[in-house]
Amino acid sequence: MPEKFNIESIPPQNIIDVKISGAFYGRIHQLLLYYCREKSPEDIQQRIATLDMEKPRDDFDYHLGTILTMVLEIEKVAKEQGKVKVIEFTPPETQ
Secondary structure: OOOOOOOOOOOOOOOOOOOOOHHHHHHHHHHHHHHOOOOOHHHHHHHHHOOOOOOOOOHHHHHHHHHHHHHHHHHHHHHHOOOOOOOOOOOOOOO
16 A cells, blocks of 8 residues: 655635736647647537536536636736736637
């Protein structure tokens, strides 16, 4: 049996404040696009529309919900701080 050791962890009920750069937000957004790359836009839209964070359908929905929650919270705070800029975006083609 492996030896036990201590790690640092954040209890689920704790809320923390984190500052991130727009560049790091861009990387998280790219992660979301990469994660969804093998799904059709219609499938992703349907999954988002019916996403249940308490009872996800499968691992894909579980992780999609995690990434979306992070992106949406970052965007909400950025809007509150007046740090959002509207840009034109062309999504990458799906394979």
